Amino acid sequence: MNRLLTGIALVAATVWIPIASASEALKIGFLTTLSGQGAAIGQDIKDGFALGVKHSGDRLGGVPLEIQYVDDQLSPESARQTADRFIKLNKVDIVTGVVYGSVLIPILPAILASDTVYISTNPGPADYAGAKCNKNLFVAALQNEDIPQAMGRYAASKSYKRVALIAANYPGGREAIVGFKRQFKDAAVEEIYTKLGQLDYASEIVTLRESKPEAIFFMLPGAMGINFIKQFEAAGLTKQIALLAPGYSADEDTIRAVGDPMVGVFNASQWAADLPGALNQKFVADFTKTYGRPPTMNASQGYDTALLIDNAVRKTGGKVRDREALRQALRKAEFQSLRGPFRFNTNQFPIHTLYLRVVQKDASGKIANKLVGELLPNHADPYAAECKL
Numbered sequence: 001m002n003r004l005l006t007g008i009a010l011v012a013a014t015v016w017i018p019i020a021s022a023s024e025a026l027k028i029g030f031l032t033t034l035s036g037q038g039a040a041i042g043q044d045i046k047d048g049f050a051l052g053v054k055h056s057g058d059r060l061g062g063v064p065l066e067i068q069y070v071d072d073q074l075s076p077e078s079a080r081q082t083a084d085r086f087i088k089l090n091k092v093d094i095v096t097g098v099v100y101g102s103v104l105i106p107i108l109p110a111i112l113a114s115d116t117v118y119i120s121t122n123p124g125p126a127d128y129a130g131a132k133c134n135k136n137l138f139v140a141a142l143q144n145e146d147i148p149q150a151m152g153r154y155a156a157s158k159s160y161k162r163v164a165l166i167a168a169n170y171p172g173g174r175e176a177i178v179g180f181k182r183q184f185k186d187a188a189v190e191e192i193y194t195k196l197g198q199l200d201y202a203s204e205i206v207t208l209r210e211s212k213p214e215a216i217f218f219m220l221p222g223a224m225g226i227n228f229i230k231q232f233e234a235a236g237l238t239k240q241i242a243l244l245a246p247g248y249s250a251d252e253d254t255i256r257a258v259g260d261p262m263v264g265v266f267n268a269s270q271w272a273a274d275l276p277g278a279l280n281q282k283f284v285a286d287f288t289k290t291y292g293r294p295p296t297m298n299a300s301q302g303y304d305t306a307l308l309i310d311n312a313v314r315k316t317g318g319k320v321r322d323r324e325a326l327r328q329a330l331r332k333a334e335f336q337s338l339r340g341p342f343r344f345n346t347n348q349f350p351i352h353t354l355y356l357r358v359v360q361k362d363a364s365g366k367i368a369n370k371l372v373g374e375l376l377p378n379h380a381d382p383y384a385a386e387c388k389l
Helices: 039-055 076-090 101-113 146-157 171-183 202-211 223-234 252-258 278-291 297-315 323-332
Strands: 016-018 026-032 065-071 094-096 117-120 137-139 163-168 190-194 215-219 242-246 266-269 350-361 367-379
Touching: 026 039, 026 076, 026 297, 039 065, 039 252, 039 278, 039 297, 065 076, 076 094, 076 101, 101 117, 101 171, 117 297, 117 323, 146 171, 146 215, 146 242, 146 266, 146 350, 146 367, 163 171, 163 202, 171 190, 171 215, 190 202, 202 223, 223 242, 223 252, 252 367, 266 367, 278 297, 297 323
Parallel strands: 026 065, 026 094, 094 117, 117 137, 163 190, 163 215, 215 242, 242 266
Antiparallel strands: 016 065, 266 350, 350 367
16 A cells, blocks of 8 residues: 555554555554644654655565554653553564654663664764663764754854853753853853743743843754744844754744744754755655645654665665664665765764754745855764763
């Protein structure tokens, strides 16, 4: 059965979606956030992955697929129950799709201990990049500090002296601040952590205004970032203070929600819609045509994950139950990534380039990111040396 897997209602229900039938299908448990504040991110990752499957002939590595898409509801407990079902009942070969580290970290130990492969489409937690690295964990997206480090490098290059920091208080947010500080050496004039899911920033904006920064780096995912930017603009601060953003907080979904206040925002990403290359151009065109919206870096991460799996399964000759063969093929990462050169470090986290983008409005009034250049070429995370794989 050939179909593009979109628009499936998935809250508590779990339904296997066969792409084709055969004696030995590749079973994938796709656990992501499809409701609540993180839904847009999860939907982008899911849609990018589904497009990668479609571009691979509705198979991966030439092998028939059984994919189960499940909403984790941004709940570690819900995610834990689903992961347990994936492993024990469905006996999946690969689990993937989780958006937030606060959901992923509690469920990773059981997944990895079961000898099931987990491929991360988004979080790259520091703990698992170093001493806790694991043969069954592959990160296809980035290490949590990658993009913040790139923005720290940009801030340093602008010779800013007064920079404030604000992030959501969860693993990805805390690690983002650590990453920014690795490249920006001056002390922050303000460092604020907010509750994950917070949408009202009135008091934080008062504090930021009083600290008189030249620039603010923020790591507030999904609707959090959208609300922060809107309230920052409403306070009249966008013309006084530069906003420095991670790519996921200045991407097409945020641009659609915020509009003109996004113009001029510099941000870092491992991917850009205007990166050269026929594959990237095809991805952007087909994603836009299929889903009626332009892709984000999150969508590109889902797509890259599908292509990584496709190449690895093909290298095994379709032996999807042979875990060691699958792991060896994944480590080689001999696929064409949308972002350009990609390889796994010894900890199975990416070595890749981080780019600078800026949001611009063209003559027709369209607002979109434009690639500026490289910030951290051939970048490797700082934790790989601690990994003993």
